[in-house]
Amino acid sequence: xxxxxxxxxxxxxxxxxxxxxxxxxxxxxxxxxxxxxxxxxxxxxxxxxxxxxxxxxxxxxxxxxxxxxxxxxxxxxxxxxxxxxxxxxxxxxxxxxxxxxxxxxxxxxxxxxxxxxxxxxxxxxxxxxxx
Amino acid sequence: xxxxxxxxxxxxxxxxxxxxxxxxxxxxxxxxxxxxxxxxxxxxxxxxxxxxxxxxxxxxxxxxxxxxxxxxxxxxxxxxxxxxxxxxxxxxxxxxxxxxxxxxxxxxxxxxxxxxxxxxxxxxxxxxxxxxxxxxxxxxxxxxxxxxxxxxxxxxxxxxxxxxxxxxxxxxxxxxxxxxxxxxxxxxxxxxxxxxxxxxxxxxxxxxxxxxxxxxxxxxxxxxxxxxxxxxxxxxxxxxxxxxxxxxxxxxxxxxxxxxxxxxxxxxxxxxxxxxxxxxxxxxxxxxxxxxxxxxxxxxxxxxxxxxxxxxxxxxxxxxxxxxxxxxxxxxxxxxxxxxxxxxxxxxxxxxxxxxxxxxxxxxxxxxxxxxxxxxxxxxxxxxxxxxxx
Numbered sequence: 001x002x003x004x005x006x007x008x009x010x011x012x013x014x015x016x017x018x019x020x021x022x023x024x025x026x027x028x029x030x031x032x033x034x035x036x037x038x039x040x041x042x043x044x045x046x047x048x049x050x051x052x053x054x055x056x057x058x059x060x061x062x063x064x065x066x067x068x069x070x071x072x073x074x075x076x077x078x079x080x081x082x083x084x085x086x087x088x089x090x091x092x093x094x095x096x097x098x099x100x101x102x103x104x105x106x107x108x109x110x111x112x113x114x115x116x117x118x119x120x121x122x123x124x125x126x127x128x129x130x131x
Numbered sequence: 132x133x134x135x136x137x138x139x140x141x142x143x144x145x146x147x148x149x150x151x152x153x154x155x156x157x158x159x160x161x162x163x164x165x166x167x168x169x170x171x172x173x174x175x176x177x178x179x180x181x182x183x184x185x186x187x188x189x190x191x192x193x194x195x196x197x198x199x200x201x202x203x204x205x206x207x208x209x210x211x212x213x214x215x216x217x218x219x220x221x222x223x224x225x226x227x228x229x230x231x232x233x234x235x236x237x238x239x240x241x242x243x244x245x246x247x248x249x250x251x252x253x254x255x256x257x258x259x260x261x262x263x264x265x266x267x268x269x270x271x272x273x274x275x276x277x278x279x280x281x282x283x284x285x286x287x288x289x290x291x292x293x294x295x296x297x298x299x300x301x302x303x304x305x306x307x308x309x310x311x312x313x314x315x316x317x318x319x320x321x322x323x324x325x326x327x328x329x330x331x332x333x334x335x336x337x338x339x340x341x342x343x344x345x346x347x348x349x350x351x352x353x354x355x356x357x358x359x360x361x362x363x364x365x366x367x368x369x370x371x372x373x374x375x376x377x378x379x380x381x382x383x384x385x386x387x388x389x390x391x392x393x394x395x396x397x398x399x400x401x402x403x404x405x406x407x408x409x410x411x412x413x414x415x416x417x418x419x420x421x422x423x424x425x426x427x428x429x430x431x432x433x434x435x436x437x438x439x440x441x442x443x444x445x446x447x448x449x450x451x452x453x454x455x456x457x458x459x460x461x462x463x464x465x466x467x468x469x470x471x472x473x474x475x476x477x478x479x480x481x482x483x484x485x486x487x488x489x490x491x492x493x494x495x496x497x498x499x500x501x502x503x504x505x506x507x508x509x510x511x512x513x514x515x516x517x518x519x520x521x
Contacts, residue, residue, distance in 0.1 A: 010256075012266035022266075042380035044267035050380035070288070070385055072280035072332045074272065076252045083277040083332070085383055092381025095268045095509075108288035125270055 007079045011122020020059055021045055022123040030062040030114055030126045032090050043092035064114030065089040066128060073103045086112055086128050100129045133400055138224035138235075139358035140366045140518065142171025142351030143476045147313045149464060151345035152245045156188050157198045159240035159347040164199055167349035172361050173234060178351075180205040180232030182223055184215035186241050186467045195238065205232040211375070211512025212504025213414065213465075215239075216350065216472035218514035220500075221371030223352040233354040240347030241467015250343045250468050251275040252331065264378075268509065275468075276340060276417070277332040278508030283419035284334055285385040289434065294334055296437035297418040298325035301338050301461050303445035304415065308458025310487040315342045316462040325418075339418040341459075346466035348476055364483040370403070370517035372396025377510040386434075388420075388503055389513030390427035397515035398429070403497060405429040408517075410453050410481040410492045412474035412500040415460045416507075421445075424501055425452075428515065447490040456481065456490035471502030471514065482520040496520045 014022045024031045033045035037054030048055050071084040082098040098106060099117060112128035119125055144166030146159055154162075160183070168174060181203040187195045191208040195201075205226045211218055216239055223235035243250050254272045256265065286292045302322055308314040320338060328337040358365055373396075376389035398404065405428060413428075415421045422436040430452060431439040444450035457463050457477040460470040478498040480486045486495075498518050505511035 007272075010270045012270045013261040014266065015261070015263075017263075018266065040380075044264060044381075046263070046380075069383065070281040070285040072277040072284055072334075074252070074274065074277045074332045075329075076276075076331050077272070081272055083271065083273060083281060085281060085385070088381075093378070093383040094381065095271055095273065095378075097271050108285060119270060127271075 007081055009117060009119040009125055011119040012125065014123065017047055018045055025116060025123045025126060028116055030064060031059045032062045032088065032092065033057050034060045041090045041092055043094045060090065063089045065131070066112050068098065068106065068108055068110050068112050069093050070108055071098055071106050082106060084128065097127045098129065099127045132228060134221065134224035134228050134371055135369045135400055136367055137228035137355070138352050138368045139355060140220070140350060140368065140479050141353040141358055141361050141363060142167040142173065143479050144170055145348045145464070145473060145476050146346040146466070148346050149313065149315045149344040150244050151242045156240050156242060157195065160187060160195055160238045161199050163240065163347045163349035164236055164238050167236070167351045171351045171353070171363060173351060175200065177234045178236045179203055180223060180226055180235035182207045182219040182235060182237040184208060184239070184469070185210040186239055186469055203232070211514065213416065213469035214471045214502030214504035214512050214514040215469065217475060217500055217502035217516055218373050218512065220350065220352055220368060220475055220516050221373060221514065224368050224371060227352065227354045233357055235352040237350040237352065237472070238347065239466060239469060239472040241469060242345045243343055243468055244345045251340060273509060275506065276335060278506045279417045279419055280332040280335045281508045282385040282423065286419065286423065287334060289386055290437065292422070292437040294326045295322050296441050297339055297422060298322040299441045299443070300418040300421045300445065301325045303443065304455055304459045304461035306446045307456045307490050308462035310489045311458045311463050314458040314463035315344055335417055335419065341416050341461050341465045341470065343468065344464050344466055346464055348466065348472045350472065350475055365521040366479050366482045367519045367521045368516060369519045370397040370401030372400070372515045374513045375510065376513065385508055388423050388427050388507060389511060390424045390501055390503065390515065393513040393515040394428035394501065397517050401517040403517060407497055408499050409495045410456070410478065410498040412478045412498065413454050414470055414474060414501055414503045415455055416465070416470060416503070420503055420507060421454070423507070424503060428499065428501060447492060453490070453492050456486050469504070471504060474500040474502055475516065478518055482518055
């Protein structure tokens with residue numbers, strides 16, 4: 001197991017536009033922003049759709065299921081960690097970390113599931129672990 | 132309006148330092164400006180256009196304009212990270228073609244070594260009001276190296292690219308750097324040495340990464356009527372392109388870079404093909420950066436970059452596409468963590484026939500210089516220029 005010690009995670013900066021996302025994270029839910037105009041979900045969340053520029057966007061709750069698009073284990077850090085892009089079942093790929101696993105066994109396209117990790121004085125971060 | 136043939140690169144200068152403990156940032160900018168103007172046979176008072184990026188001290192171009200005593204009637208401080216200066220060459224040509232200036236000066240300087248900056252391995256917040264992306268990225272620990280590494284990981288997954296293939300890029304750069312007395316790393320390395328160097332962020336090893344150096348450089352771009360009066364060999368700009376590639380709202384694709392679009396625009400404007408190019412300056416923050424850009428610029432098919440760079444194909448005198456014959460960012464210099472300007476410099480040296488004789492490309496009449504700035508895996512600015520010896 002490459003992940004022995006705990007990393008201290010900085011708190012994300014919460015803005016008016018993303019308050020609901022982080023409030024949901026505190027309750028263990030991952031929200032995704034979806035456009036009711038073009039029907040597509042995007043990430044990171046915005047009030048105006050980056051695909052069709054409609055302002056008719058809404059929050060949906062993600063299933064928490066995804067696949068590992070790519071990753072890299074940062075070895076030159078006080079506590080090595082796995083940087084990743086995960087493809088959510090809802091469509092968008094998001095920047096995240098893969099946690100609670102043997103980093104040496106990670107593979108692109110493997111299924112992963114949502115977990116949350118506490119931050120230093122802020123809302124928890126959505127991360128993923130092998131499913 | 133096309134910029135084809137509307138501007139020439141008349142002067143270049145690369146600061147010889149790689150560790151600038153005893154000189155200031157502004158001093159390096161000015162020394163480079165002086166060097167490039169002297170190379171062109173021009174003076175400070177000839178300069179009527181000034182271009183710089185975020186490495187210049189102060190707000191936009193203003194502090195450096197004051198420090199150097201310039202009186203520009205046209206300025207541009209567009210910042211696309213390390214590719215800014217390649218983009219500036221294109222913007223300078225646009226300004227010249229539009230009659231906004233005749234002698235454009237572009238400068239770059241940086242002191243990350245002297246300042247002890249942890250360039251590639253520490254996540255950085257820009258401070259101040261966060262960018263909209265920052266809360267969704269910074270807390271996870273993105274660094275320069277791990278975001279490029281994720282591109283390499285995906286490339287390996289989709290196309291079967293190997294660490295040994297990536298290593299050939301460093302090997303080629305090291306073959307060139309041995310002839311550059313100013314290069315930080317002058318030892319020729321082998322594929323084995325690259326893949327056995329310490330893993331920094333999988334799959335990138337220490338020797339897959341560029342050097343961290345202080346230094347700088349400058350370029351003087353001039354109108355055709357100015358170039359006609361100067362004594363230096365004439366290097367004409369015939370094509371330029373730029374693009375900003377992003378995460379596209381979550382439709383992330385790490386297998387290609389913005390070079391696909393900036394390169395296509397530049398080649399179309401120039402009316403030439405990748406096969407016509409005799410020498411290529413390719414941004415080399417990491418080995419994977421080079422491989423992806425070569426594919427995206429059209430030097431080989433997407434996914435075939437690994438085979439293309441192998442077996443010395445990028446080494447001058449041996450391979451089909453000599454690249455970064457000064458040793459590039461991988462071995463010589465990556466001043467201020469911004470390697471675009473030095474890419475233009477070596478392309479100009481090659482076209483003038485002023486590269487080191489051991490790496491000079493025979494009858495080098497057409498070259499490309501390409502830059503990627505920002506983060507290949509997050510968002511980046513691409514810029515391509517095509518230069519022709521007249």
